[in-house]
Amino acid sequence: MxxxxxxxxxxxxxxxxxxxxxxxxxxxxxxxxxxxxxxxxxxxxxxxxxxxxxxxxxxKEGPFTSKQKEMVFYLTKLDGNNREKCLGINDEHYENKKIAEKWYKNIAKYVHPDKLSNNETEAFIKLNELYNNLIDYDENEIDTEGDLHE
Structure with a gap:
């Protein structure tokens, strides 16, 4: 046992x-x-x-001592598809601003600069970059001919 x-x-x-x-x-x-x-x-x-x-x-389950440490790691140490997968980003986040905003607020509560030490503020910067990418994708919709509309 x-x-x-x-x-x-x-x-x-x-x-x-x-x-x-x-x-x-x-x-x-x-x-x-x-x-x-x-x-x-x-x-x-x-x-x-x-x-x-x-x-x-x-x-405790998992390798992280807190949800905050987990989010900081995902945002600062991973990139591309791995980061998006670990952070729970999927196509809905790109297609729906409300879902993207809810996701952003949920992650931001862990990585806001007021809650982190000075050397961890990079996580909040990365989060903002990801969020801006999510909402920009929605604003720059592609029509059926493949032309980008801004």
């Missing part, structure tokens, strides 16, 4: 399939030592896992 298997469990039934409460608690305690948890039923184990996912870095 591995801690990853326990962490991914979403129900009492899934935990029961993994092992007994005592076995699961033993694996969790080994993973968080020197701390110690005590649970006597699967519901308490699920609650403990939920708390650990929120508070314990080793239990």
């Amino acid at each position: 591995k801690i990853e298997e326990i962490i991914s469990a979403k129900s009492k039934k899934e935990l029961e399939e993994i092992g007994t409460v005592a076995e699961i608690v033993n694996v969790i305690n080994h993973a968080i030592q020197p701390l110690h948890v005590s649970c006597d039923n699967y519901e308490k184990v699920l609650h403990t896992i939920k708390i650990l996912k929120e508070k314990w870095l080793d239990f």
Whole structure:
């Protein structure tokens, strides 16, 4: 039994399939030592896992310590299709200004200069460039003959 298997469990039934409460608690305690948890039923184990996912870095999913760090990385370290994919940009963002604006505001709350250190403000600049590209694409529609209308 591995801690990853326990962490991914979403129900009492899934935990029961993994092992007994005592076995699961033993694996969790080994993973968080020197701390110690005590649970006597699967519901308490699920609650403990939920708390650990929120508070314990080793239990968080993904390689980023925060959503802000994740957005900064995507904006400053990736480019092209990889960046667009990771940031959730698709054809709808190019076709609909309201969708593009909603996307922009959602990302901006993580990378606004007021929330970042001075050396991370490049992320906000990149975000603005991406957003301007999204809305410019919509303004410069191409007609059926392929002529660009500005």
